[in-house]
Amino acid sequence: MIGPYYKPxxxxxxxxTHRASGIFLSVIGAPLMLWWIIATASGPQAFATFExxxxxxxxxxxxxATVLCLCFHFLNGIRHLVWDTGRALxxxxxxxxxxxxxxxxxxxxxxxxxxxx
Amino acid sequence: MSMINPIAKARGLGSAKEGVHHWYAQRxxxxxxxxxxxxxxxxxxxxxxxxxxxxxxxxxxxFNAAFLSLLLVVVLYHAMLGLQVVIEDxxxxxxxxxxxxxxxxxxxxxxxxxxxxxIMKLALGx
Numbered sequence: 001m002i003g004p005y006y007k008p009x010x011x012x013x014x015x016x017t018h019r020a021s022g023i024f025l026s027v028i029g030a031p032l033m034l035w036w037i038i039a040t041a042s043g044p045q046a047f048a049t050f051e052x053x054x055x056x057x058x059x060x061x062x063x064x065a066t067v068l069c070l071c072f073h074f075l076n077g078i079r080h081l082v083w084d085t086g087r088a089l090x091x092x093x094x095x096x097x098x099x100x101x102x103x104x105x106x107x108x109x110x111x112x113x114x115x116x117x
Numbered sequence: 118m119s120m121i122n123p124i125a126k127a128r129g130l131g132s133a134k135e136g137v138h139h140w141y142a143q144r145x146x147x148x149x150x151x152x153x154x155x156x157x158x159x160x161x162x163x164x165x166x167x168x169x170x171x172x173x174x175x176x177x178x179x180f181n182a183a184f185l186s187l188l189l190v191v192v193l194y195h196a197m198l199g200l201q202v203v204i205e206d207x208x209x210x211x212x213x214x215x216x217x218x219x220x221x222x223x224x225x226x227x228x229x230x231x232x233x234x235x236i237m238k239l240a241l242g243x
Contacts, residue, residue, distance in 0.1 A: 040234035
């Protein structure tokens with residue numbers, strides 16, 4: 001898709017971002033969630049270690065990126081599910097829905113990171 | 118001239134005898150995740166800042182434990198299917214494709230098992 005004849009479009013860029021965020025959530029997000037569960041089940045000391053790592057700059061970066069990917073993938077996934085029913089497939093509606101997803105992602109990510117970090 | 122037998126063409130099935138299962142499973146798990154992940158995101162707001170005790174009390178509740186287990190299984194299943202498509206699309210070396218496919222599946226199943234056992238440990242009050 002990248003080449004001399006390709007013009008960046010919201011539809012294709014959001015499609016590849018959906019994949020990229022899905023990969024990130026699988027490789028980083030899911031293990032983070034599992035770590036939270038195991039740390040909680042292992043007692044206060046293990047949980048303190050978990051909080052210590054999560055509180056470091058790389059831990060906070062991982063959490064922030066996970067939350068961002070989750071909010072985007074969640075909202076854009078709903079956009080995909082609507083398409084799968086055969087609705088909202090014209091360019092104009094797809095672009096409008098794309099903007100709603102992007103704005104929703106920013107709002108939801110900001111709200112979640114505000115309480116989490 | 119088509120080499121496909123007319124009855125096979127009419128049924129629309131190839132040699133695999135199916136084709137929509139993966140597509141359907143990806144969507145069905147996505148719909149379930151709207152509810153399960155929506156519930157988890159909502160819960161995260163009250164868990165944040167509560168430290169160890171908030172997390173322990175949350176998972177120890179049998180209803181939360183059940184839905185958290187369900188979330189973990191469905192989200193990892195969804196991830197496994199999604200990664201499979203990415204591998205099929207971008208990895209064109211058969212050996213590497215099989216290795217990555219195996220790692221993806223093994224990783225998902227191991228994480229499901231680890232997660233459920235640890236959730237149960239809290240839910241059953243051990």
